[in-house]
Amino acid sequence: MSRVCIIGAGAAGCFCALLLRRQCPSLQVDVYEAGRRALAKVAITGGGRCNLTNTFQGIRSLKEAYPRGERLVHRAFCQFDHQALMRWFEGEGVKLVVQEDECVFPQSQDAMQIVHTLLHGMERAGVALHLDHRVEAVEHLSDGYQVRFAAGQAPVRADAVVVTTGGSPRAEGLSFLAPLQLDLVTPVPSLFSFNIAGLSEWMGMVADNVSVALAGTKFRAQGALLITHWGMSGPAILKLSSYAARHLAEVGYRAQLVVDWLADVGEEEARSLLADLQQSQPAKQIGNTHLPQVSSRFWQALLHRAGIRAEQRWQEVGRKQLNRLVSVLTADVYAIEGQSRHKEEFVTCGGVSLSNVNSSTLEVKTHPGLYLAGEVLDVDAITGGFNLQAAWSMAYVVAQQIIKGEGDKS
Ligand SMILES: Cc1cc2nc3c(=O)[nH]c(=O)nc-3n(C[C@H](O)[C@H](O)[C@H](O)COP(=O)(O)OP(=O)(O)OC[C@H]3O[C@@H](n4cnc5c(N)ncnc54)[C@H](O)[C@@H]3O)c2cc1C
Structure with a gap:
């Protein structure tokens, strides 16, 4: 009987283990987890509701959702794919719901349902789960692999090893792979908020659709924006942090953020929209007549930023003030002074370089029988269920590959 050793009981590791034992009961499958609980991260995903995948409607190209690893x-x-995943969970009795924004959640709105489904499935299938087993090293021997543990537990031998240890914001998290001499891409965080000073009066304000960009770069994103205690967050900012994760790490999280509060209306059109307002209601106070693209609260705040009093009447607004308002509405510049991951979903950009693996099988080219799946690889996505979907899909690929190899042996 072949023995498969899976390192890391997260989304990818548990799903892979369950598929392996269900589809190939002759395999011995051991999962080694450093922590005291399996699937601890899945339990807190999606704010405890688990956004397990996405319908991918509205995603024009995979690169949009996966800034790194889209080909893989x-x-x-x-x-x-996501449909296969949804069928799989529904087949396990988990009812799913698709939100308006195309994110998929369990109908129970409880991530623990996903956790329990996987854990019960693993138990019934006969997966051996070993908690409190932090792997310290994986070594390739002439006849398979040896896995050694940090806490002095006896090393184990395996015919195949699947590494599913997830993202690690520090390179030390990958040190257990050192004996295998894999190429690594320096890990840096992705999906974070921007620290921007001076916005405390705006706290809690939400703009439904803005376009944000980093000055002097091609990085830009669109979506809702939220003013937080520390600066700016929300889908547009998180997406931009994902696209520019490595660039922002390189510049020490200091950059100029350009916000187009009208989301790509453009300077000329903004000017003509304002001219229309001015002509149609010259005697009205500017603070009471805002563009439909901007909420009343934001309008007041942006007028203040443009140095225009809300009580001023449209007919009193001169060319210079109008120019300032156009510039604030379409290219408002803020200084990013750092990043914040407080209570946020975050993932790792970087990890094991994709050049190490065969992208169809996820087997390491230089170490037959060694596979990688999930966030440990240099694959990561924007928010919306895309990160978990990548983990499920990669786990599936590895399981099928090992099962195929097992079939070829007999
Ligand atoms: C707060 C938060 C919310 C999120 N919400 C969502 C969401 O709603 N939707 C979504 O798609 N994505 C979400 N993500 C991202 C998603 O959780 C991850 O991308 C996904 O869990 C990655 O799966 P994985 O199996 O690769 O790694 P993980 O699920 O992180 O599992 C890795 C496991 O390996 C273990 N491990 C690490 N090193 C060792 C070692 N040396 N020895 C043994 N075990 C080890 C870890 O303890 C861990 O249990 C969220 C992330 C966070 C932090």
């Missing part, structure tokens, strides 16, 4: 996930999706 595309291949994995050819074998197991």
Whole structure:
């Protein structure tokens, strides 16, 4: 009987283990988890509701959702995509709901349902789960692999090893792979908020649709924006932090953020929209007549930023003030002074370089029988269920590959 050793009981590790034992009961499958609980991260995903995937409606190209690793996930999706995943969970009795924004959640709105489904499935299938087993090293021997543990537990031998240890914002988190001499891409955080001073009076304000960009770069994103205690967050900012994760790490999280509060209306059109307002209601106070693209609260705040009093009448607004208002509405510049991951979903940009693996099988090219799946690889996505979908799909690919190899042996 072949023995498969899976390192890390997260989304990818648990799903892979369950598929392996269900589809190939002759395999011995051991999962080694450093922590005291399996699937601890899945339990807190989506604010405890678990946004387990996305319908991908409205995603024009995978690169939009996966700034890193889109080709590899595309291949994995050819074998197991979001629809296959949804069918799989529904087959396990988990009812799912699709939100208006295309994010998919369990109908129970409880991530623990996903956790329990996987854990019960693993138990019934006969997966051996070993908690409190932090792997310290993986070594390739002439006849398989040896896995050693940090807490002095006896090392184990395996015919195949699947590394599913998730993202690690520090390179030390990957040190257990050192004996295998894999190429690593320095890990840096992705999906974070921007620290911007001077916005405390705006706290809690939400703009439904803005376009944000980093000055002097091609990085830009669109969506809702939220003013927080520390600065700016919300989908547009998180997406931009994902696209520019490595660039922002390189510049020490100091950059100029350009906000187009009208989301791509453009300077000329903004000017003509304002001219229309001015002409149609010259005697009205500017603070009481805002553009439909901007909420009344934001309008007041942006007028203040442009140095225009809300009580001023439209007919009193001169060309210079109008120019300032156009510039604040379409290219408002803020200084990013740092990043914040407080209570946020965050993922790792970087990890094991994709050049190490065969992108169709996820087997390490230089170490047959060694596989990688999930966030440990240099694959990560924007928010919306895309990160978990990548983990499920990659886990599926690895499981099928190991099962195929097992079939070829007999
Ligand atoms: C707060 C938060 C909310 C999130 N919400 C969502 C969401 O709603 N939707 C979404 O798609 N994504 C979400 N994500 C991202 C998503 O959780 C991850 O991308 C996904 O869990 C990655 O799966 P994985 O199996 O690769 O790694 P993980 O699920 O992180 O599992 C890795 C496991 O390996 C273990 N491990 C690490 N090193 C070792 C070692 N040396 N020895 C043994 N075990 C080890 C870890 O303890 C962990 O249990 C969220 C992330 C966070 C932080």
